[in-house]
Amino acid sequence: xxxxxxxxxxxxxxxxxxxxxxxxxxxxxxxxxxxxxxxxxxxxxxxxxxxxxxxxxxxxxxxxxxxxxxxxxxxxxxxxxxxxxxxxxxxxxxxxxxxxxxxxxxxxxxxxxxxxxxxxxxxxxxxxxxxxxxxxxxxxxxxxxxxxxxxxxxxxxxxxxxxxxxxxxxxxxxxxxxxxxxxxxxxxxxxxxxxxxxxxxxxxxxxxxxxxxxxxxxxxxxxxxxxxxxxxxxxxxxxxxxxxxxxxxxxxxxxxxxxxxxxxxxxxxxxxxxxxxxxxxxxxxxxxxxxxxxxxxxxxxxxxxxxxxxxxxxxxxxxxxxxxxxxxxxxxxxxxxxxxxxxxxxxxxxxxxxxxxxxxxxxxxxxxxxxxxxxxxxxxxxxxxxxxxxxxxxxxxxxxxxxxxxxxxxxxxxxxxxxxxxxxxxxxxxxxxxxxxxxxxxxxxxxxxxxxxxxxxxxxxxxxxxxxxxxxxxxxxxxxxxxxxxxxxxxxxxxxxxxxxxxxxxxxxxxxxxxxxxxxxxxxxxxxxxxxxxxxxxxxxxxxxxxxxxxxxxxxxxxxxxxxxx
Ligand SMILES: [Zn+2]
Ligand SMILES: [Zn+2]
Numbered sequence: 001x002x003x004x005x006x007x008x009x010x011x012x013x014x015x016x017x018x019x020x021x022x023x024x025x026x027x028x029x030x031x032x033x034x035x036x037x038x039x040x041x042x043x044x045x046x047x048x049x050x051x052x053x054x055x056x057x058x059x060x061x062x063x064x065x066x067x068x069x070x071x072x073x074x075x076x077x078x079x080x081x082x083x084x085x086x087x088x089x090x091x092x093x094x095x096x097x098x099x100x101x102x103x104x105x106x107x108x109x110x111x112x113x114x115x116x117x118x119x120x121x122x123x124x125x126x127x128x129x130x131x132x133x134x135x136x137x138x139x140x141x142x143x144x145x146x147x148x149x150x151x152x153x154x155x156x157x158x159x160x161x162x163x164x165x166x167x168x169x170x171x172x173x174x175x176x177x178x179x180x181x182x183x184x185x186x187x188x189x190x191x192x193x194x195x196x197x198x199x200x201x202x203x204x205x206x207x208x209x210x211x212x213x214x215x216x217x218x219x220x221x222x223x224x225x226x227x228x229x230x231x232x233x234x235x236x237x238x239x240x241x242x243x244x245x246x247x248x249x250x251x252x253x254x255x256x257x258x259x260x261x262x263x264x265x266x267x268x269x270x271x272x273x274x275x276x277x278x279x280x281x282x283x284x285x286x287x288x289x290x291x292x293x294x295x296x297x298x299x300x301x302x303x304x305x306x307x308x309x310x311x312x313x314x315x316x317x318x319x320x321x322x323x324x325x326x327x328x329x330x331x332x333x334x335x336x337x338x339x340x341x342x343x344x345x346x347x348x349x350x351x352x353x354x355x356x357x358x359x360x361x362x363x364x365x366x367x368x369x370x371x372x373x374x375x376x377x378x379x380x381x382x383x384x385x386x387x388x389x390x391x392x393x394x395x396x397x398x399x400x401x402x403x404x405x406x407x408x409x410x411x412x413x414x415x416x417x418x419x420x421x422x423x424x425x426x427x428x429x430x431x432x433x434x435x436x437x438x439x440x441x442x443x444x445x446x447x448x449x450x451x452x453x454x455x456x457x458x459x460x461x462x463x464x465x466x467x468x469x470x471x472x473x474x475x476x477x478x479x480x481x482x483x484x485x486x487x488x489x490x491x492x493x494x495x496x497x498x499x500x501x502x503x504x505x506x507x508x509x510x511x512x513x514x515x516x517x518x519x520x521x522x523x524x525x526x527x528x529x530x531x532x533x534x535x536x537x538x539x540x541x542x543x544x545x546x547x548x549x550x551x552x553x554x555x556x557x558x559x560x561x562x563x564x565x566x
Contacts (some may be wrong), residue, residue, distance in 0.1 A: 032058030160502020191542030263315020500540030
């Protein structure tokens with residue numbers, strides 16, 4: 001996971017160089033290297049050890065040295081020097097639509113603006129529109145951008161950004177001397193779709209080396225030290241980070257507390273008090289816990305409760321359910337037998353059929369569902385190409401009788417008038433048909449609902465893909481009448497998708513819960529367009545667990561024979 005970390009540091013340097021505006025070639029080299037590393041499937045540490053860093057796009061001798069420095073220390077002095085000239089916070093301005101490095105540089109140099117707050121003040125007192133070359137129109141556009149960015153930030157950072165970064169950070173921290181364990185806590189551990197603060201708990205003895213590593217990693221940012229073993233930093237690609245360092249004996253308690261949610265902990269404390277257990281023990285504060293509690297399951301057991309998984313700790317009715325022994329038996333990764341929505345290089349994916357068949361050895365099946373013809377931009381398949389692909393899939397399956405079985409499928413587009421992009425006769429010949437909307441997402445609720453309704457009614461459609469069409473941090477179409485559609489799907493036996501693509505998470509946990517109560521089956525999908533994307537199924541799994549789904553609620557838990565018989 002060190003690749004992501006290094007890519008992030010190099011990308012930050014590129015931003016600062018661009019804003020500084022003096023060495024554009026250098027900035028471009030850092031940018032290229034950052035991208036090459038982020039997309040490289042080779043482990044950077046391995047490349048460095050073999051002296052092969054310069055094989056990467058944009059990497060020359062001096063950049064290779066910087067990469068080695070980052071691999072060794074987590075940061076680099078060059079970044080710290082640059083940050084003295086251009087404060088890191090100026091990069092915030094680049095997140096605004098229409099603000100590139102040149103404008104950001106002018107805002108900083110000519111008006112001393114280093115972040116959103118100062119920018120808002122300057123917008124308010126008219127100094128932005130008076131800036132030569134900007135004017136009232138652009139100032140208004142920037143003001144709109146600021147408002148949008150602030151509301152997006154208030155919701156937190158998308159889990160799909162936070163988690164990979166958290167894992168990279170955890171790996172680095174875990175390598176510090178004296179560290180026994182580092183756990184990702186907070187909203188990220190609960191798989192919430194947005195995370196406001198990334199919270200980590202580390203068991204370390206002694207704590208000092210870890211503290212130094214953290215301070216070094218975030219040296220260019222502002223590190224604050226609260227209590228001696230409670231550090232926080234504002235920087236990083238996915239928002240603020242907090243690290244609590246505890247002695248190994250207090251790790252379980254601290255992890256439990258930092259996982260939250262606040263609502264859950266408050267209710268748990270009340271529950272403990274009613275049972276006459278000291279609340280300090282009951283909620284497992286870092287200072288006191290009963291000696292027998294060596295893990296969270298024992299902690300809940302001690303309180304007379306079923307184990308409550310982090311995904312359910314939202315302060316709803318989970319404690320009452322746990323007390324009554326009624327918690328769902330949540331689906332687990334091991335229950336998942338395959339992925340039911342994957343793109344290959346026959347449309348806009350990058351992986352070949354052979355690569356997909358070999359990608360996840362544990363999968364019993366994997367449905368190849370490329371786009372259909374009306375999505376011309378994706379190289380969507382028509383009936384003839386689909387038939388060819390079906391034959392190619394049969395050949396791959398025949399060559400690897402013991403491997404993952406590829407299923408022939410399609411992600412058929414639901415057109416603007418609600419008709420499907422391929423004839424029923426074509427769909428009837430496939431193993432898996434996912435139907436989804438990709439265009440006309442600005443239509444009103446009634447129209448969107450009726451389009452989806454036609455797809456649900458089609459007997460050849462197995463799954464409704466990314467049902468709401470939302471993109472996190474972007475497009476928010478009118479929500480179709482999902483209650484109505486779910487009721488209908490329960491009657492037709494059509495499944496709804498839990499699309500794990502990080503920018504979608506669609507259905508979300510709330511609607512997945514509703515689907516379950518309508519007894520509509522759900523289909524976990526990565527919607528991967530590359531081999532790396534196959535891992536995104538885990539976000540769908542996170543949503544499923546938050547929704548309280550059990551293995552039988554999902555199509556993907558079925559053995560191949562059952563699945564094909566439906
Ligand atoms: Zn799609
Ligand atoms: Zn897709």
